[in-house]
Amino acid sequence: MAATSTASADELAKFEAVADTWWDPSGPFRPLHKFNPARIRFMRDHLMRHFGLDEASSTPFAGLSLLDIGCGGGLITEPMARLGFNVTGIDAAQKNISVAQVHAERSDLDISYETATPEDLLLRNRKFDVVLTLEVVEHVADLNAFLNAAGSLVAPGGTLIAATLNRTFKSLALAKIGAEYILRWLPRGTHDWRKFVKPSELAADIRAAGLKVSEISGLSYDLMNDTWKISRDLDVNYIVSATKDLKR
Numbered sequence: 001m002a003a004t005s006t007a008s009a010d011e012l013a014k015f016e017a018v019a020d021t022w023w024d025p026s027g028p029f030r031p032l033h034k035f036n037p038a039r040i041r042f043m044r045d046h047l048m049r050h051f052g053l054d055e056a057s058s059t060p061f062a063g064l065s066l067l068d069i070g071c072g073g074g075l076i077t078e079p080m081a082r083l084g085f086n087v088t089g090i091d092a093a094q095k096n097i098s099v100a101q102v103h104a105e106r107s108d109l110d111i112s113y114e115t116a117t118p119e120d121l122l123l124r125n126r127k128f129d130v131v132l133t134l135e136v137v138e139h140v141a142d143l144n145a146f147l148n149a150a151g152s153l154v155a156p157g158g159t160l161i162a163a164t165l166n167r168t169f170k171s172l173a174l175a176k177i178g179a180e181y182i183l184r185w186l187p188r189g190t191h192d193w194r195k196f197v198k199p200s201e202l203a204a205d206i207r208a209a210g211l212k213v214s215e216i217s218g219l220s221y222d223l224m225n226d227t228w229k230i231s232r233d234l235d236v237n238y239i240v241s242a243t244k245d246l247k248r
Contacts, residue, residue: 006146007092008139011184022073022099028190029035029198032075032135035219035228039134040079041210042217042230043161046241047130050159059084067128067248069118069150070136074111081109085130089118120150127155134163134239137202138195144205151209157246163219163239167196170235174221199234 021027044060047053053060062084068077071089073096081087081104091097094115104111131154133146140146147162154160165175172193203213217230219237230239 006119006140006142006149008141020095020099022075022096023103029072029075032072034226035221035237035247036075036079038219038228038230039076039163041213042219043080043132044083046161046215047159050243051129057084061085064129065123065127065155066130066132067126067153069131069133071100071113072096072140074103074113076132076134077111077113078104078107078109080132081111088112088114088128090114090118090121092117118146118153122152124151126153127158128153129155129158131158131160132162134161137162137164137197138192141199142152143201144208147202147205148209151206151211151244153243154211154244158244159238160206160209160242160244162202162206163237163241164194164202165237166234167193167198168235171196175236199238199240202240206240206242211244213240213242214240231239 025033026227048055048060051061051064060083061080062217064085066080066085066087068080068087068089071077071091074089077079077087077100089097089100089111090113091100092115097113097115100111101113107244131150133150135147137143151160158228165171203216206213217239218233218235219228219239220231220233221228
């Protein structure tokens with residue numbers, strides 16, 4: 001039986017059009033390359049605490065499984081694999097998966113990639129210790145259904161981490177108008193501000209999916225130093241972590 005998909009055909013077309021540039025640090029995905037170090041530090045530190053792991057290890061997450069939903073060209077799956085996770089990356093855009101597979105092979109990394117949606121994996125009763133959905137929820141067709149599917153893929157005792165854009169006038173000015181039309185960090189039309197998600201909305205849907213929100217942090221840009229950092233400012237970019245009870 002085919003799964004009902006929360007993927008948006010229009011959004012997929014946007015990313016298919018620029019899929020060949022995923023690994024170009026000066027290309028359309030430049031913002032992801034710039035704030036990846038901050039995102040990875042947040043996830044590593046949070047997950048180390050959650051699973052009670054040894055900080056001295058270079059591969060602290062060995063033996064744990066991780067799913068990256070909307071993995072794109074693999075900008076997060078690769079560093080997560082280097083940290084020891086058994087990584088699966090899925091994306092509804094086949095061209096993105098092709099790019100990710102080629103880059104992983106060249107990097108000598110064993111990552112399982114598949115053109116699929118979370119609903120597809122649910123039909124196979126898959127479960128993962130960690131599920132990531134980073135800069136994805138603002139592009140899906142049905143937020144509630146998407147998060148319900150993502151939450152259902154988290155194993156008991158596991159963690160869901162989501163990152164997205166807040167729907168504020170500040171994000172309209174900076175993440176939409178500024179990033180796409182003034183600084184030209186992103187191709188015009190990459191985002192629809194109306195689909196940005198407030199932290200309260202994201203948290204409510206995550207709770208409805210059966211998880212407990214444990215942390216919400218901002219991701220802020222330092223213009224003077226051209227760097228990103230984790231902060232308390234949720235007005236534009238933010239990241240949420242949530243856990244599933246062991247009994248579920």
